[in-house]
Amino acid sequence: MRPTENKPGATQKVVPTTLSQAEITALVGADHGDPFAVLGPHRVSVGTWEVRAMLPEADAARLLGADGETVLAPMVRVHTAGLFVARLGQADRPDYRLQVERAAGTEVRHDPYAFFAAITDDEIAALKTGDTAAYPDILGARPTRLGEIDGFRFAVWAPNARRVSVIADFNDWDGRCHPMRLRHDVGVWELFVPGLSPGMRYKYEIRDAHGNLHFKADPLALAAEAPPATASVLHGPLRRPAGDDAWLDERGQAGDPRRRPMAIYECHLGSWARVPEEGNRYLTYRELSERLLPYVRDLGFTHIELLPITEYPFDGSWGYQPVSLFAPTRRFGTPEDFADFVAAAHANGIGLILDWVPGHFPNDPHGLADFDGTELYEHADPRQGFHLDWGTYIYNYGRDEVRTFLTASARFWLERYHLDGLRVDAVASMLYLDYSRQPGEWVPNRYGGNENLEAIAFLRQMNHAAYTAAPGIVTIAEESTAWPGVSRPPDHGGLGFGFKWNMGWMHDTLRYMQYDPVHRRFHHHDLTFGMLYAFSENYILPLSHDEVVHGKGSLLGRMPGDRWQRFANLRAYYGFMWGHPGKKLLFMGGEFAQEREWDHDTSLDWHLTGDPFHAGVQRLVRDLNGAHRTVPALHERDCEPEGFEWIVSDDAANSVLAFLRQGSDAEDIVIVVCNLTPVPREGYAVGVPRPGIYREIINTDASAYGGSGVGNLGAVEAREGAAQSRPYHLSLTLPPLATLFLRRIRP
Incomplete structure (x- = not known):
């Protein structure tokens, strides 16, 4: 499915119309930037109204009365591309329906262009002030009732577009059918389309200032097609996780999370387990509720950290290059299925932390890049707006609308889906203007330094909003440098995160463990050095997915010695980690000493748990978690x-x-x-x-x-x-x- 540009045909003036030739040409060429000025009902003289509709699929059309039966007037095709016009002689604005005859049958529908503006003045004010709580309800495609009519309201930020249309299943992906209205003061295009149902696919067709077309998924979509398909999907009001009120209340009253046990099981849902007998398919959210959650509960972990499940196009990115920051990936089920998964986690006594990616986004043509023909979400200067290492775009944190978009996404997962925390990916890449750049490849800040002042302000804003909106949650920074105060409050000069991954501890101690024991005496400081800074931040000790990919092998594979010694070394290392100050994080498979490097396309090697050595490591992790949770001295x-x-x-x-x-x-x-x-x-x-x-x-x-x-x-x-x-x-x-x-x- 790919929309195509429609070229205007020859005009056939059958009846008089007040539309100019230029207006007709713009309409049939899907190039009119103000469709409500020409479509729908318009008074053309005292007592005379003209109703115009773009119906490319119609063989014939009529105007019916409000009862949907009385014929008010026939509509005349004034252009072969499907522009129909009818004249009515009456004083008041007509209340009518469109009767459309087409090959598939006759349909009676409301005319979207008979409705007044769908976004209210209060909502416009909320957009202007950057109200992150209201933002997800104003933009996107949301079920809406105008008067007594139900439908969906579409709203998308594209201030530099020449024209925006909704293209979808319900209009044969034709950009001429549903062009949108621009609310100039906020740069948002909107349209109410009556009679739509959840489950329909849609996108935005955007004509930029140069006449080029862009076919974009909805940045605020609540649901999307399963990749490799790329359309957004209409969704009704979100059903929040049910039955976890007691969990949320207890979480909000539990006190300082730094003084509570936290042992995190980091999990990639797509490869924790597959179903090989059914084409190696993924487990669904429901199946994961039945299998993953009891397993994690039995092992005594307090939280699961999900590698990103915000919808993403490329499996090989593991979710770290998302295109829909408000939609759980369709790979494993529907938004309702995900909400049930969250509720089931809470029923099992497990908190859920989401890997959340506000640091960059991919260049997929249906995504945010070059959204309205301009650098809308990304920074215009590639020295500030493009990641050389990853081939991705960097958000423009200096733009109010971008900060609002990202902060609203953070709040959305915490408030709407009741998640218990966010682990923010690649924070170092956000903080430093010269991150992975050579001299001449970056632009200093206004003081001549390499700090990204706009990103710092955004992270503080996001953390403040998250902790204010959802009591008891945690935010966690993956930050690999010596940036001061990452996990300190902003009013103390910090970034406002609750915790920070201790990457230095991980690198030092893993390096030590890889030495043959006969040489370890010369590297003793690798184990002790971390205590020099162990309390400078609120640390989590991570043995994450990053340590078992890109040729690094598995944790077990990095231990020296014969088979017995490799397992003994790993067990000793886990003991040191669980005894050491700091919360704990272990990537899936590590709990039973997976032998091979992680592969996102296949299941973990669950057969290994039948081996006594692997089962022994699994039993140890269970007991270490039990000690961590039940012995106050250890947390x-x-x-x-x-x-x-x-x-x-x-x-x-x-x-x-x-x-x-x-x-x-x-x-x-x-x-x-x-x-x-x-x-x-x-x-x-x-x-x-x-x-x-x-x-x-x-x-x-x-x-x-x-x-x-x-x-x-x-x-x-x-x-x-x-x-x-x-x-x-x-x-x-x-x-x-x-x-x-x-x-x-x-x-």
Whole structure:
């Protein structure tokens, strides 16, 4: 399906009309920028009205009365392209219907051009002020009632267009049939079309100032066709997730999320599991509700982070190049199905975080690029408006309408679909004008610096709007630089995010784990360096999809040694991660040690969970999540230096680390000890501040996890005698390539 431009034919003046030849030519050539000035009912003299309609598909047409039966007048074709005109002798504006005869049969319909403006003055004022709450209800295609007539109102921002038409299933994708009205003060084109039903496909046909045509999906569409098709789809009022009021209330009253457990399962819905016996198809939202959610709940994760599900054209982008920031992808089902998926997640006690992409957009011809023939959404200067690495366009954050569009999208997912957070992709690319650019390829800001001041203002605006609109949510920045205050409030000089991914920790510790244990003594600082800045932001420790693609292999594949040692190294690493301050994020497949690199076109290798080593890693992740959720010392002070103390940080020779975690209750203590060589160590002294029994709540070398079963028989009693400047000590057996968690039992 591709609309084509219609060329005007020869004019046939059968009856007089007050339309000029130029007006007729513009109408039949789909080049009239003010259709309401010429179509519909118009008084042409005292007591005389002329009704005009573009009906290219009609063989004949009549005007009927309001009853839909009484014939008021025949309509005469005044142009072979389908321009019909009728004259009525009456004083008042006629109330009429169009009776259209065509090959498929006769139809009686309301004339869209008999209605007055569909966007109200209050809505115009809301657009002018950038009301992000009202924005999604004003623009787009929305079910509307004008008087007693139901239909859909179309509204699209295209201020520099010469003409915009709705093209759709209901008009044979013909741009002559439904040209729109321009509301000049806000640059929005609008049209009310009576009698439409949800499920119809549509686009906007836009003629730019140079006469070129652009066929665009609706930027505010609530639904879209399944790719590779590219049309938007009419949708009725959104059905919000049902039955999760208690969840939302509890979320809003739960207090500071920095002091709550957060273990995130990052998931690409298209490859978590497929149905190979049915052509390798995707699971639907409903099937994911039945399979994914109970699985994640059983593993003890608190949240699922969805790789972007805002509609996107190219599977290989994993969703990070979206074209519809208000429509859940049709790959897995309808918007109602997605709403049910959200409700089911909440019923399973799982929060949902959406990967949201306000940093760039693709150049697909049906998308936002060159939308009305000008750089409307993107920055006009390619040094500021084009990503050289990704071949995508950068939003113009200095434009009020663009900031409103993006902020409204953020609010939309939180308010309409009840999502619990947004993880904002590629924040570093937004903050720096010279991101991945050489000298001469970027434009300094007004102070001569490389900071994108407009993007900074947008991120602060977006975060403020998100936290104001949806109590208890979190926003998370994927930001890989040392930009200060990413997770600090704007009134403290920050960007306003709740959390930031700790990319430095991830790079340092993964690099360390890839060394053969015999060489780790020379790289001990890779594990300890992160504590120098661990509380400068509210951090999430991410082992994300980015670490298992582009030739990096899997996490397990990056561990050194024989098969047993590779699994032991990975288990020890997970133990170190879950013991370390910071919330946790693990990409799907990591929980059972997927062996191959992630492939977005195929399922995870679920058969591996039948192998004892893989099942052991899965069991460990379940137990680590259980400890993280139930032991306050392991989550309450993730973002506070008072919750952490080094005990052993300098034993590089043995590659041993030990540290203390505690919560708001100073008596609740967990000691975390890592031995990152394959050498067991007997009688290793670890200083502790208080006496008592220290129970071994996690031992990553336990036989249940696939380990050798070396340990401390479940508990160790603290002995008097100083070690590492503490009055008591534990004499521990350190298993090979393992991490221990020992929790103090109160006397």
